[in-house]
Amino acid sequence: MPGAFAFTLTGRDGQARTGCLQTPHGLVETPAFMPVGTRGAVRGVTQRTLEEAGAAIVLANTYHLYLRPGDDLIAERGGLHRFIGWPGPILTDSGGYQIFSLGPLVKITEEGARFQSHLDGSRHALTPEKVVDIQAQLGPDIAMVLDECLAAPASEAASAASLDLTLRWARRARDRFLQLQAGPVAGVTVTNPGQAQFGIVQGGIYPHLREKSAAALREIGFESYAIGGLSVGESVETMYEVVGDTTPFLPDDRPRYLMGTGMPDDLVECVARGIDMFDCVLPTRNARNGQVFTPDGPINLRNARFARDDRPIDEQCPCDTCRRHSRAYLRHLFHNKEMNAGTLASVHNLVFYLDTLRRIRQAIGFGLFAQFRQDFHRRFSRTSPSS
Structure with a gap:
């Protein structure tokens, strides 16, 4: 379908932008994160x-x-x-x-x-x-x-x-x-x-x-x-x-793609600098090694402190992993080298990344991106939180 590619800017908040990317196989709302396959x-x-x-x-x-x-x-x-x-x-x-x-x-x-x-x-x-x-x-x-x-x-x-x-x-x-x-x-x-x-x-x-x-x-x-x-x-x-x-x-009227980046706070900061598209292996690669992301920062489910932790990874997360399983159970899966340990952690991390971009789009749409950015950094730390 020649001519099927198009990009329309739908909103701005400072340098942060929202848009709609049209392709032969459907629409993509931006800023967008692309899982790496x-x-x-x-x-x-x-x-x-x-x-x-x-x-x-x-x-x-x-x-x-x-x-x-x-x-x-x-x-x-x-x-x-x-x-x-x-x-x-x-x-x-x-x-x-x-x-x-x-x-x-x-x-x-x-x-x-x-x-x-x-x-x-x-x-x-x-x-x-x-x-x-x-x-x-x-x-x-x-x-x-x-x-x-x-x-x-x-x-x-x-x-x-x-x-x-x-x-x-x-x-x-x-x-x-x-x-x-x-x-x-x-x-x-x-x-x-x-x-x-x-x-x-x-x-x-x-x-x-x-x-x-x-x-x-x-x-x-x-x-x-x-x-x-x-x-x-x-x-x-x-x-x-x-x-x-x-x-x-x-060009202002074309999507801007930052290749291979990065951590969740990188997404926020680069949206603030006008980026529209991201990809990174971190959500799934880190998940296979037991690291999952929370609003407070990454945690490693292999750690002994989670052996009796009945909470989900993130109580506010809508993913199926968080709705069904505790940190204690996920740690058990990792320690027993169960195949679905990496799968369940990957599902959570992907949802965390994709939901972060959804909330960014929403914040830009309401003119609240600066507040979102401030609130995100107030909580998120690259070092493991204590909870």
Whole structure:
């Protein structure tokens, strides 16, 4: 459905915004959090549970799906939505961060990235054009371009060189994307004609490089733009500063996506700086290790102090885990390595994140976001609360 992507701003409160993102597979109210289903599944959580938790859009990863089961196989099945049984919108990351994390197994050149698979050691090459082709076959509603992601700290010279490479890749990716939209290309099955493509702003911690990146990407012309290259080792304060410096350079009438961030208080602070879309593995990854989030901060259910605690994780939480189960029972499950321990904790954490974004949208709508932000920080602490 060409032309199915659109974004409408519905409210403002300071720099915080609410909006409605239209995609070929439905609407997303923003600010929005995207649960991460890297390999086409949010670990331990069914698609039905995701819908019941309030997820409107999910994220999957191009790199992992390309390696297994393969984009050709998924295209044969009718695309990623049909393959995984998810009816709503999907965004796929390009795999740039995953390639970056391979370390010595990857070699970056002008052409693209050559790497060894972390699964079996087989050799592969991903170019900006190849990543576009893979995502055309997967068929997400939003596809990210291939970018280079540097670890922090990175010098200004290294950040500038990496940015220039990323911008050249972005131009090539956009050209290939428009070529696929114009008509059939041999060897590529387009499973979602209404797909949108986002550019990724890079530039490290340097405001003038971020400005250069945003200006160049806007000149190329994408459906929208993301802020990448953060949550890679820099301090939280630096991350906030970079986000605050970068959002003014992005179009006001397009959704702004902050990639891979973060803790619940990060969401609040980055909404305050004009961000509309988030993703992060923390809710489910931490849940599998026993950490769950509460309005006062995270707690670890494995701790002995919860052995006789009959309270739910959060007495105000609407999730099924909190309605049915005590902290004592959940601790028992974790200590006995029961499979559903991680599932029940993941359900709670996802609801906590999604409900936090719902309350943020509501606060912005009523012009009360500043009060919400103040109240949130008054309670929430990154260190474990005593209760």
